[in-house]
Amino acid sequence: MPSPIAAFPPEVFTAMLANLTMGDFARVLRVSHAYHTFVEPLLWTRIEMHPRDFHAQNAQDALMAEERAARPLFSYALAPELSRRDSEDLDGHERGERFLATFSGHETWGKGISEERRRALGRKVEFLCLPIHREYREPAVDPWNPFVHFENLVHLEISTFWVPPDTATPFTAPDYGLANLKTVKLRGYVDVAFVRWVLSEPAGIEELQLGILDAPVGTVLVGRERWVNPPALENRDLEYTDEEVIQSLTDEERARFGTGENLEHERVAPRARACLTRDIVVRMKSLKKVYLYKPSNGDKLNEDFLYFSEVSDKAILDEWAALLRAARATLESVTLDSRPVAEENCGDGTTNQAYVRMCANGPSYRRFVERVLPVLLEHKMWPNLQAVRLFGFERFDEGVEPEYYGDPDYPDGSVDVPGQLQDAFPEAAIESYRGRRTVIWNESGEIISGGDVLETANGFDTDEEEEEDE
Structure with a gap:
């Protein structure tokens, strides 16, 4: 006798399944061949490895409501909601790895x-959102090549924590691209060859979020042994110095970090990685929404302890300018997120707001004004622009901190980027926010992640700190 449930219309049966957990789905799959045929696409079409509300809670404060509204509900129950200050999404990391x-x-x-x-x-997978996080199991999980199986992706979102190259299989791009992609969001330490393959068919992409970081110098150079031969770390000579590691590098290893970089500095800030080719940029013909992230120069006093790469900063700003110029005929929304870098002890003495305010209008700001702002101000070339949102570009108060008086690297005042944009686009919504800082581990140079890879644990202020800082 056929099951009464089989008589339900497909849309009713789908609605009934909407409240099931993934474990329930697995059991329904085994009921019968008919159930398996109907349920399997529901289970595999949309894959979200983060807890419910995770993305909204890790978004900039001004974007939380928008992010929450934009996230679709999935056909299975997700993990319980997280507190905004939960330090890590460890369950999501393991689920993504498996x-x-x-x-x-x-x-x-x-x-x-x-x-x-x-x-x-x-x-079957059309929507895929997951973290890539090396959990140090043996054998290591290949982080990049499995993606070649997802030929029909429409939405791809990846947050990549640092994956040591000695534990990752090199990515081999297939002879086909992801022609159905509409939304691409790539954050963190994403392999450059992988990025270029994902974007190799860019004509249909409508939403793009990029926050790609180069390899953390401290991890790759200073702590090289920990990735090549982890057991050796336990017997590491306590007198072993950074200079000895640098001197031991091969020419090939030095070449990987380009020229003009101060590799001998004890601490190196995260470096943005420009990875778009000209061919990718010029074929972005449908792009409507773009979100671009980069680290920026930190506090002047902090620069004595932390090296910031001007080379990578200029390269990523040039990439921003090229992308914005190529896609401005179709772009409707532009979000630019610049986050000043602080070493791990900085958070002990300042709130997020205080630190970001001290860092605004510095060298990274001036490079942005020189390289990107002129492209944005070519208003006649932006027929569809509706909104520009800026994070970390302006001070929100007058003058500068006393210790910066007369310092040519930190000029008094700004060029009023929001005001210039509002004059150029009177009908558009131009919004400017203080934003957040990025805090790093001193030894490794990696971001101290507080959930998503780019979200620093103490990049948030508590409500009490925010009130005190006003």
């Missing part, structure tokens, strides 16, 4: 799944 392992032939989690089956499942 998910990728399933599509990589991993000897533990991917064992017994044929390549044909992986291809079939991968083609």
